[in-house]
Amino acid sequence: MSTRGSAPVLDFEGATLAGLAADGGLYVPEAWPTLTRDEIAALADLDYVETAVRVMAPFVASSLTEDDLRTLCTAAYGRFAHRAVTPLVQLGHDQWLLELFHGPTLAFKDVALQLVGLLFERFLTGATEPLTVIGATSGDTGSAAIDALAGRGGVDIFMLHPHGRVSDVQRRQMTTVLAPNVHNIAIEGDFDTAQALVKAMFRDPGFSGRFKLSAVNSINWARLMAQVVYYFYAAVRLGAPGRPVAFSVPTGNFGDVFAGYVAAKMGLPIERLVVATNVNDILHRALSSGDYSSGTVTPTATPSMDIQVSSNFERLLHDLAGRDGAAIAGQMAGFEATRAMRLTNAQSQGASALFHSIAVDEDGMAAAMARAHDGAGQVLDPHTAIGYAAATALKGEAPMVTLATAHPAKFRDAVERATGVRPALPPRVGDLFQREERYDVLPATFEAVTAYIAERAQPRVP
Ligand SMILES: Cc1ncc(COP(=O)(O)O)c(C=O)c1O
Numbered sequence: 001m002s003t004r005g006s007a008p009v010l011d012f013e014g015a016t017l018a019g020l021a022a023d024g025g026l027y028v029p030e031a032w033p034t035l036t037r038d039e040i041a042a043l044a045d046l047d048y049v050e051t052a053v054r055v056m057a058p059f060v061a062s063s064l065t066e067d068d069l070r071t072l073c074t075a076a077y078g079r080f081a082h083r084a085v086t087p088l089v090q091l092g093h094d095q096w097l098l099e100l101f102h103g104p105t106l107a108f109k110d111v112a113l114q115l116v117g118l119l120f121e122r123f124l125t126g127a128t129e130p131l132t133v134i135g136a137t138s139g140d141t142g143s144a145a146i147d148a149l150a151g152r153g154g155v156d157i158f159m160l161h162p163h164g165r166v167s168d169v170q171r172r173q174m175t176t177v178l179a180p181n182v183h184n185i186a187i188e189g190d191f192d193t194a195q196a197l198v199k200a201m202f203r204d205p206g207f208s209g210r211f212k213l214s215a216v217n218s219i220n221w222a223r224l225m226a227q228v229v230y231y232f233y234a235a236v237r238l239g240a241p242g243r244p245v246a247f248s249v250p251t252g253n254f255g256d257v258f259a260g261y262v263a264a265k266m267g268l269p270i271e272r273l274v275v276a277t278n279v280n281d282i283l284h285r286a287l288s289s290g291d292y293s294s295g296t297v298t299p300t301a302t303p304s305m306d307i308q309v310s311s312n313f314e315r316l317l318h319d320l321a322g323r324d325g326a327a328i329a330g331q332m333a334g335f336e337a338t339r340a341m342r343l344t345n346a347q348s349q350g351a352s353a354l355f356h357s358i359a360v361d362e363d364g365m366a367a368a369m370a371r372a373h374d375g376a377g378q379v380l381d382p383h384t385a386i387g388y389a390a391a392t393a394l395k396g397e398a399p400m401v402t403l404a405t406a407h408p409a410k411f412r413d414a415v416e417r418a419t420g421v422r423p424a425l426p427p428r429v430g431d432l433f434q435r436e437e438r439y440d441v442l443p444a445t446f447e448a449v450t451a452y453i454a455e456r457a458q459p460r461v462p
């Protein structure tokens with residue numbers, strides 16, 4: 001169902017291919033499935049693929065059998081460079097890192113997008129209409145989505161990134177993929193503008209009627225579903241369900257941490273979810289004082305979190321508003337008109353039961369990176385360092401797991417400044433700096449971007 005209540009209810013396949021709901025809302029399952037304590041305890045003996053099957057099967061049952069799901073997960077996670085897929089590493093007393101960057105493009109996005117690429121392929125088999133995937137990236141979603149979709153038949157991908165505001169490794173991971181179905185657009189604006197353009201394309205009947213559009217951002221429910229898995233995988237290794245576990249999540253679009261919320265709704269005992277932002281702190285302000293108002297984006301050394309409109313927050317507000325689609329449609333319309341919104345008392349109180357939040361500035365981030373390096377011999381990427389700073393400031397009784405969302409080599413300059421270490425690129429990204437780049441720079445206007453896409457995408461079959 002859509003968070004705004006008036007788009008058609010779809011099955012899993014329909015929601016995956018649609019991406020964004022027709023009423024501008026985001027798809028969520030009609031109810032959260034739950035796992036019993038025994039079912040959660042049993043996960044401790046399973047590898048990542050089998051855990052993924054147990055956690056995701058209830059969400060996909062309308063469209064895939066368990067065996068289908070197992071086949072897709074085996075292929076998706078077979079491309080990871082670590083046998084555990086998302087290994088846990090100890091960082092200090094009761095402090096852990098969940099390494100989510102062992103996929104092909106070195107960030108946590110691969111965990112979901114490797115699977116989503118295969119889901120698209122599966123659902124498009126035999127389809128006559130080509131799919132036009134449009135996405136916005138502040139650096140990591142773009143490369144993961146491009147890796148997952150490059151060269152696949154029946155799909156074109158158009159990826160918008162903010163010109164000059166991603167790291168050189170992030171940019172090259174997108175722009176050196178020269179497959180004919182991959183189109184990189186650098187817009188003269190920030191990530192929020194890119195994300196707003198993508199949503200506007202879905203909502204414009206003149207444009208969305210001409211192409212079969214889909215989304216690879218975490219506005220697509222399938223992305224978040226795949227991210228729920230690693231919360232279970234980590235927690236059972238630290239004693240859940242017998243012992244609650246806490247997670248600290250470096251946050252921008254509120255996708256990764258919302259997946260943690262879903263895990264808690266499914267029955268995983270999570271003591272707290274720490275929402276760690278950089279100075280672009282809309283989520284910290286919303287959770288600590290109810291003020292969800294968006295200012296201008298400040299560029300930081302954590303570019304992937306330079307976001308002031310956090311799409312997935314709508315999913316939380318919807319759940320905390322008793323799933324009242326009409327109320328959320330009104331709240332979001334107000335936000336879209338004024339770029340400001342106040343949480344209701346019920347939303348603020350509901351969120352405070354699980355979420356803690358903090359904004360970490362550039363000095364705090366660099367200090368956390370240095371502390372992990374000097375104290376535990378771990379080189380963190382700057383986004384993970386924001387999470388670790390928050391994990392240290394807001395730790396309670398439970399073991400604390402910081403989500404390590406990117407490989408430090410993606411942000412070599414910032415890592416070197418803080419630790420003196422310049423991390424090497426892993427061999428799996430190959431000769432990134434020798435490859436030819438291809439992308440176009442466009443003004444951040446609806447007209448310029450839609451004209452560009454319309455010239456290159458394959459239209460719907462009449
Ligand atoms: C490395 C990294 N860390 C953290 C985040 C924030 O994740 P989310 O947008 O799901 O909150 C992102 C971007 O999404 C990222 O690329």
Ligand SMILES: N[C@@H](CCOP(=O)(O)O)C(=O)O
Pocket residue numbers: 136137138139140141142216217218219252253255304305311
């Ligand atoms: N940080 C992201 C921004 C887009 O987030 P998504 O999870 O909604 O795709 C990025 O790296 O692109």
